[in-house]
Amino acid sequence: MPMGGKTDVTKEDGGMVRDTSERRLRISTMVRERGSVQVAPLAQRFGVSMQTIRKDLRYLETRGVMERSYGGAISADAVNVTAEPAVEVKRSSHADEKMRIGKLAAAMVRPGESIVLDSGTTALQIAHFLPDDEDITVLTNDLDILSVLATKERLNIVMLGGMLRRKNRAFYGAQTVAALENLRVDKLFLGVDGFDIECGITTHYEPEALLNRKMVEAAREVIAVTDVSKFGRVCLHRIVKIDDIHHLIADKNVPAEIHAASQRLGFKVHEA
Template identity: 75%
Template sequence: MAVIRDTSRRRQEISTLVRERGSVQVAPLAERYGVSMQTIRKDLHYLAKRGVAERAYGGAISADAVNVVAEPPVEAKRAISIEEKTRIGALAAAMVVPGESVVLDSGTTTLQIAHHLPDHEDITVLTNDLDILGALARKERLNVVMLGGTLRRRNRAFYGAQTESALSDLHVDKLFLGVDGFDLERGITTHFEPEAILNRKMVKAAGQVIAVTDRSKFGRVCLHRILNVDEIDDLVTDANESDGMQAAADRLGFRLHVA
């Protein structure tokens, strides 16, 4: 593509790109337009001031494509879709049987799975989430493994090289993957880059990948992609017929479980 140094035209094109794709990143845009990354950051700042996009780590997210452009604190997440998350958690927990090892990703929906898991000595649960650890610790027979690392207080979970290293030599039967954004075209995404990196490690360690989310996350796109929707094995959700999830499951090859 020819170098575009006209600022107005470039910003108009970036505005179109961010609306079409849901998110953009600084480095590819700098290469595309033959300008510095600092110039692109100024462009994204300009678009953010006009409500076209919200700045995020390494780029920007479309204000149109994302229902919540900034990650809410965990206290706010707990107050959203409480009944739906409880049903989803109970249904997902019923998928775990004695003899299995599972990973519970951080999140308020996976926390409900922890509450509903059977307290069986032949079930092993790994997690990087401090609140999930607390819920599991109250069970007397369940085997619990905490994945260490650096605490991120915003969502009370651990990330980093130590967390990732703990998964390197492990194989688990099932991963229950929490979701910030679930879009059939753009995939499963998150606000926080270290979380996306860790989640991909979890996916590699798991024999079965089960995404868990309430339907409010459908159509949301966050900056950091974890994996494509066709890479999951199961989806546990509260979808209704208007969401078209059964047709998507048939087309993309995952099993749909509706709570």
């Protein structure tokens, strides 16, 4: 059966005859390639009303192609990514890109600043490249990041305690959140499991989302760090909206829609 159902050609928008199945097929392709689509741009692109596009999205949702979101839809392949890779897998994935991101991020830290390094393998690379400066203070909840920072003789280090989660070798819980309660830092380098323009920055693990939100509250500047494989992915627990960040550091080939969102929402993109 065609993507549009039994009737390929229908009358829409003032009686104009259009090929519904072809449009829906093209929308399906777009959402799979981009990760998400928005109603208004689709209506403009295909020359139909937003009501017609919403009907298309509802139809495609019933076929399991996508999930509806505010103002558009998200690829079904990207929604509810529940399987969190082991930390060993994360370390080997996009290793060169993470190294370049880490080097660029570390170069943004200035003497006299206090920073938070979120848990994760990208933030681990930042730790490697941080200058060993006694005027820099680093807070982290990540055991592997602590091990790297401890090799630097002059850097000031604050470990956020709590309950160790062995799956990613980081500390979480009420004690970890409480440690940030009365602190104010200059920069937060925030790791990413999912980065979607509509759904925001997301993670697999709810206590991590709670802790990350507290980190965002404590920071004057929020810098998201991620390789481009995380764009369009949506995990179960949202940390913040995209417009809550100030900078995004990623590897090359950041999609055009991310650049457009940066101009619209007011964050700056840095490609490593």
